[in-house]
Amino acid sequence: MKPFAYVKPADVEAAIQAAAQPGARFLGGGTNLVDLMREGIEQPDTVVDVTGLPFDTVDDLPGGGLRIGALVRNSALAADRRVRERYPMLSQAVLSGASAQLRNMATVGGNLLQRTRCPYFYDHASACNKREPGRGCDALDGFNRGAAILGVSASCVAAHPSDLCVALAALDAVVELRGQDGTRRVPLTDFHRLPGDTPEVETVLAPGELVTAVELPPAPVAANSRYRKVRDRASYAFALVSVAAALEVRDGVVTDVCLALGGVAPRPWRATEAERLLVGGPADESAYRRAAEAELAGASTRRDNAFKAALATATIVATLRELSTGGDPR
Amino acid sequence: MTQIRMNVNGSVESLDVEPWVSLLDALRERLGLTGPKKGCDQGACGACTVLADGLRINACLALAVQYDGSEITTIEGVAHPLQEAFVRHDGFQCGYCTPGQLCSAIGMLAEYEAGMPSAVTPPGAGAYELSESEVRERMSGNLCRCGAYNGILDAIMDVAGEEGTR
Ligand SMILES: Cc1cc2nc3c(=O)[nH]c(=O)nc-3n(C[C@H](O)[C@H](O)[C@H](O)COP(=O)(O)OP(=O)(O)OC[C@H]3O[C@@H](n4cnc5c(N)ncnc54)[C@H](O)[C@@H]3O)c2cc1C
Ligand code: FES
Ligand code: FES
Numbered sequence: 001m002k003p004f005a006y007v008k009p010a011d012v013e014a015a016i017q018a019a020a021q022p023g024a025r026f027l028g029g030g031t032n033l034v035d036l037m038r039e040g041i042e043q044p045d046t047v048v049d050v051t052g053l054p055f056d057t058v059d060d061l062p063g064g065g066l067r068i069g070a071l072v073r074n075s076a077l078a079a080d081r082r083v084r085e086r087y088p089m090l091s092q093a094v095l096s097g098a099s100a101q102l103r104n105m106a107t108v109g110g111n112l113l114q115r116t117r118c119p120y121f122y123d124h125a126s127a128c129n130k131r132e133p134g135r136g137c138d139a140l141d142g143f144n145r146g147a148a149i150l151g152v153s154a155s156c157v158a159a160h161p162s163d164l165c166v167a168l169a170a171l172d173a174v175v176e177l178r179g180q181d182g183t184r185r186v187p188l189t190d191f192h193r194l195p196g197d198t199p200e201v202e203t204v205l206a207p208g209e210l211v212t213a214v215e216l217p218p219a220p221v222a223a224n225s226r227y228r229k230v231r232d233r234a235s236y237a238f239a240l241v242s243v244a245a246a247l248e249v250r251d252g253v254v255t256d257v258c259l260a261l262g263g264v265a266p267r268p269w270r271a272t273e274a275e276r277l278l279v280g281g282p283a284d285e286s287a288y289r290r291a292a293e294a295e296l297a298g299a300s301t302r303r304d305n306a307f308k309a310a311l312a313t314a315t316i317v318a319t320l321r322e323l324s325t326g327g328d329p330r
Numbered sequence: 331m332t333q334i335r336m337n338v339n340g341s342v343e344s345l346d347v348e349p350w351v352s353l354l355d356a357l358r359e360r361l362g363l364t365g366p367k368k369g370c371d372q373g374a375c376g377a378c379t380v381l382a383d384g385l386r387i388n389a390c391l392a393l394a395v396q397y398d399g400s401e402i403t404t405i406e407g408v409a410h411p412l413q414e415a416f417v418r419h420d421g422f423q424c425g426y427c428t429p430g431q432l433c434s435a436i437g438m439l440a441e442y443e444a445g446m447p448s449a450v451t452p453p454g455a456g457a458y459e460l461s462e463s464e465v466r467e468r469m470s471g472n473l474c475r476c477g478a479y480n481g482i483l484d485a486i487m488d489v490a491g492e493e494g495t496r
Contacts, residue, residue: 006332006349006395009483031391034352035372045347049396075385079446095449099471100438104372104385105392226453235449275471 001037008049012210012222018048020180020208024051028071028110031102035104036115039122041131047138051107051239055212064218070109072212075100075162077108078232087216089225089244093167096229099236109211112166112191113285116266117238118147118158129155130199137199145304148238149312150265152300159263160192161238166320169270170244171216176235179209183206188214191265193265199266221256222246224329228319229262230311241312247323249283257320261295271295274316285317338363339407345392354378354389357404365405365429377470379437380404380428386437388471405429410436411492415485423476424469431472435486436464438468442490460490 011013013088019026023045034040055069058080066082077083078094094103097111120126120139126134127284139147139157147157165188192203205211210300232235242262248255257278260272274295281287293312299309331346338361345360347362352369357363357380360475369377370388378390381403405428414423415421422428442460450467465486466479476480 001350004349006393009394027393027396029391030393030396031388033375034391034393037350038371047393075441075446079444084453086446091447092449092453095447097452098373098378098450099388099433100441101376101379101386101388101466101471102391104437105387235467277483 002040002043004037004044005046006049007046008052010052012053012212015048015050015053016178016180016208016210017045018212019049022207024048024208028106028107029102030110031098040124041113041115041122050109050210055109061218063179064220066212066216068079068108070213071107074098074108074111075104076104077164078103083222086227087167087219087222089222089227089246090164090167090171090216092227093163093242093244095227096227096239097163097241108164108214110112110180111162111190112168112211113205114162115202116158117161117271119143120302121158129195130158130202131319132294133198133200140302142304143304146238146263146300147305148263148265149299149305149308150261150269150296151194151300152200152266153195153197155176155197156195156266157201157302158195158199158266160267162268163232163239163242163262164217164226165192165268166242166260167244168214168216169268170223170225170246170260171219172258172260174215174217175211175214176213177205178212179206179207182213182227183259185215188268189270195266211240219246219258221258222291224248224323225259226319226323227316228322230314241308241315243312243315243319245316245319245323247283247320252283253284254278254281259316260314261312271316280318283320284318285321289313289322290322332395332398334395336397336399337401339403339405345394349395351366351394351396352390353392353397353402354384356394357389357402357460359491363404363406367426367429368447369427374473375427376391376434377427377430377432379434381437384440386434403433405432406478407435408432411489412436412485416482419479419484419488420481420486421468422474422478422481427472427474427476427478431469431474431482432496434469435482436473438486439490453464462487467488
C-alpha cells in the first residue's frame with residue numbers, strides 16, 4: 001500500500017478542511033477504500049477518518065420520515081425498529097449485502113460511494129476507463145456476465161454494486177452534502193452519474209464534499225415493501241439482478257408503487273417507466289409483466305449478460321406478485 | 331508513526347504503527363497473535379474475523395489506527411462452549427478457518443440476542459427461532475475451504491440450543 005497520512009478530525013469543519021487538500025480521501029469503515037488502496041487503485045496521500053464525527057444516529061423526521069446519519073453502520077441501520085417497520089425493503093436490502101462482519105464495519109456514506117466490482121476495474125493488466133481514463137474498456141468484449149444493461153455507454157458497462165442504494169432510490173431518498181461552500185441536498189437518483197464518456201466521474205460529489213446524512217420522506221406505501229436479490233450464491237455475493245419494490249393496491253387497482261433495480265445499471269436504477277405504466281392499472285401479473293418489459297425495453301446487452309433482461313423482468317413480476325398477495329418473501 | 335493503544339484479549343497494548351498497517355497485520359506481526367488468519371486479505375473469506383468492542387469484523391480490511399482505544403478479542407482470548415462443540419461435531423478439518431469461524435459465531439450469537447435480524451428473518455418477525463437457515467445465513471461471511479459447514483452448523487446449533495430462543 002502506498003504510504004499516506006492519517007487524520008481523524010473531531011469536528012466537521014476540520015474534516016472538510018482536511019479533505020479539501022488534493023490527494024485526500026474520506027475514510028468510513030474502510031471496507032472498500034482499504035481494499036482499493038491495497039490493490040493500488042486508490043492512492044490517497046491523506047486519509048481523513050470521519051468516524052469521529054457526530055453523524056451516527058437515525059432520527060425521526062416530522063410526518064414519519066427518517067434522517068440517517070452518514071456514519072450509521074450498515075448493521076445498525078438494518079436493525080433499527082423504525083426502518084424495519086416503515087421501510088422493510090431498506091432493512092432487507094442492507095441485510096442482503098456483504099457479510100455480517102462487513103456490515104458491522106461499513107457506514108452508510110461509504111456504501112453510497114463504494115466503487116464498482118467489475119473485474120476489469122480491479123485488474124491492472126487490463127484496460128478500464130474508470131481506472132485509467134482513455135485506456136479503453138476490456139469488459140465490452142470480455143467476460144461481461146456481471147455487467148450493466150441499462151444506462152451503459154461505449155466507454156463503460158460496469159454495474160453499481162450497492163444493495164442499500166437500490167432501496168434508497170426506490171424510497172425517494174435525499175442525500176445531504178456538506179462542503180466548503182455549505183450544505184446542499186441532492187436526490188439519491190441524481191447523486192450517481194451515468195458513465196457517458198467520463199466513467200471515472202461516478203457521482204455529483206465535489207472534491208472534498210462530505211456526505212452527512214440521507215433523508216427518507218414519509219412513505220406509507222413502503223410499509224408493504226420488499227427487496228429481492230438474485231445472485232450466484234444464496235448469500236455473500238453481489239446481485240446479478242435485484243428489485244426494491246413497494247406497492248399499494250385498492251380494489252384490484254395499483255394506487256401507488258415505488259420500484260428500483262440493482263445489478264443492471266451503472267447507478268441504482270429507478271424504474272420510472274414501469275411505475276408510470278403500473279399506477280392506475282390492474283394489479284395482475286400480465287400488467288406487471290408489461291410494465292417490467294417496458295422498463296427493460298432499452299436494455300443493451302453484451303455477450304454474457306443477455307439473460308439479465310429476462311431475469312430482471314421475472315424478478316420484478318415475482319416481487320410485485322408477492323406484494324399484492326401478501327405472499328412469502330422467498 | 332502513530333501511537334495507538336488497544337486492549338487486546340484483556341491486556342493493554344501500546345503500539346507504534348504506520349497508518350497503512352492493517353489491524354490483522356498489527357495483531358499477527360506485532361503482537362504475535364497468529365490465531366486470526368490471512369485468507370484473502372480482501373474481506374471475502376472471514377478467516378481474519380476478530381471481535382472489536384464485541385462486534386465481529388474482518389481485521390484485514392481494518393487499519394489498526396482506526397481501532398485506537400478499542401477492545402479487541404482474538405481466538406487467543408476466547409474460552410467458550412463453542413470450542414468444545416466444534417471438536418465434538420467435527421467443525422473443522424485443516425483448522426485454517428476455525429479461529430475466524432469461532433469469533434464470528436460468538437459475535438453472531440450476541441447479535442441474535444440483541445435482536446439483529448438477518449436476510450432470512452421473516453419481515454415483521456418479533457421473537458423467532460435461531461433456525462438452521464438463520465445460522466447458515468448469519469455465518470455466510472466465513473468460508474471453509476475444507477467444506478466442514480455441516481459440522482460447524484451442528485456445533486453452533488448445539489450451543490445455541492442451550493442458550494434458548496428469543
Ligand atoms: C467481500 C465483499 C462483499 C461485499 N458485498 C456487497 C454486497 O453484496 N452488496 C453491497 O451493497 N455491498 C457489498 N460490499 C461493499 C460494502 O457494502 C462496501 O464496501 C461498504 O458499504 C463501504 O462502506 P465503508 O464505510 O466501509 O466505506 P469506505 O471504504 O470507508 O469508503 C468508501 C468510499 O466512500 C468514501 N466515503 C466514505 N464515507 C464518506 C462520506 N461520509 N462522505 C463522502 N465520502 C465518503 C471514501 O472516500 C471511499 O471513496 C461488499 C464488500 C466486500 C469487501
Ligand atoms: S482475510 Fe480477511 S476476509 Fe479473508
Ligand atoms: S477447516 Fe479447513 S478451511 Fe475450514
